[in-house]
Amino acid sequence: MGTICGGVCGCRQNWPLPGPATRALLATSVGHVLPTVSRLAKGMGLAVSSAPQLVDIADERGGRRLETLFHRLARELTAAETEAVRVVTDPPAGGAALTVRLLTAPTLAVELARRGVTVEVGVLAEAELWSVYQPIVSLADRSEVAHEALLRGYVDGREVGGGDLFFVAEQAGWLDRLDRIGRESAITGAAGWLGRSDLFINVHPTSIYRPQVCLASTERAAHDAGIAPGQLVVEVVESHAIADRGHLVSVLEHYRSLGWRVALDHVAAGWSSLSLLAAVRPEVVKLDKGLVQELPDAGARTVLRALVDLAHQLGAVVVAEGVETEQLADEVADLGADLGQGWLFGRPVRPDPPVEELEGRWQPVVPARR
Known part of the structure; x- marks a missing residue:
């Protein structure tokens, strides 16, 4: 059972999420959408092959980049475009089973929602x-x-x-x-x-x-x-x-x-x-x-x-x-x-590479619990 909060807190939203995928088929009759999907996927080093109204994307490194692609699609495509695309993750090899999966596949908008992906989350x-x-x-x-x-x-x-x-x-x-x-x-x-x-x-x-x-x-x-x-x-x-x-x-x-x-x-x-x-x-x-x-x-x-x-x-x-x-x-x-605390004493900075820890036993500056 996955959670939208990232699997750390198991006590809030028990919404089952899709697991990692290594391959995705995206299909749509809207002509300009799939070239955008292909461009993004190729730019991430994913394997991409296309057919009329269909793009096949594979992540040969285990699925992390494919998950990142979903985040980018949430930002690049409009809501109407995500509603017009259907997506199948880890599809069957072919034949009737693949046809059935394509016919019953959720829209990209639904898939993104199931994965907890929004434009903000993508950012x-x-x-x-x-x-x-x-x-x-x-x-x-x-x-x-x-x-x-x-x-x-x-x-x-x-x-x-x-x-x-x-x-x-x-x-x-x-x-x-x-x-x-x-x-x-x-x-x-x-x-x-x-x-x-x-x-x-x-x-x-x-x-x-x-x-x-x-x-x-x-x-x-x-x-x-x-x-x-x-x-x-x-x-x-x-x-x-x-x-x-x-x-x-x-x-x-x-x-x-x-x-x-x-x-x-x-x-x-x-x-x-x-x-x-x-x-x-x-x-x-x-x-x-x-x-x-x-x-x-x-x-x-x-x-x-x-x-x-x-x-x-x-x-x-x-x-x-x-x-x-x-x-x-x-x-x-x-x-x-x-x-x-304030700019007189120092502004927030990113630390330098680690240095040797100070010698001596640590003593609390702020009092412990009463």
Whole structure:
């Protein structure tokens, strides 16, 4: 039984999907469509042979390129064109059985839907994805104590940010899959150079259905990367956390059971922030960039001081985001923030090739669970 979420989470959409195919027949009476299909297939190195109103495509390397072809067809053909093409995967050798298969074959539109392929999914399937890392520093001595991982992608010849990637993924029903890719890219990309620093990883709580199942591959990635559980800090954006408070708390408790810590991101003034702080009791509180950058406004200073005091009362470390000037760094330090993040300290960058890990035993910068 396959799942649209990529076979990692078996608890959401139990929609049977076609298995990998090594050969496909596409048939249509619309004259201009099959030349487009042939061109794309040949460009991918697939074996292509044609007959009137029929194209036969074979993948001699096991089917991965044929699957990629389906993604590209979703992007190249219009909805009307995919409705006009019928497709048979791994057809019988010939004769009556082949004729029956062709007569009863689904349209390409149906085949793409069965495979969970949309235009948006096609974009994601072909994207090159990687993580960049932004330093988080101690405001006391400006030493780097952590890095936040951020997902980036290369799509259609241009680099796009994580926000755009996750927007497309959510529209296409791939949020859980991209969230997993982001978590594991963050971990594997940090292996070899992270040293004793902490690693902040963004997660979307709604992408986790049963933590024991959905997070299994992420746990393996951390183990294989040699990153200590106490170095991992999962970062939850406030706006993502308010939909289902009970589910959120259960997911966060699973993180903590693994030895990971929890950061609540984009914390600002308002009832929702204060309510979440009390419910989640995060180990890290990240002050909203927009509020920080209102300093030295007296109102912003009052609100930020209250948030810092509350976070400290809950036992949390406070990170001020959006610190881009020395004046802002001094302001947030005076208000009691512990750590800073922003362009003043470094922009998100793709790491250099792995270097030797720092010597010495790792010690947590952010306190463990209370």
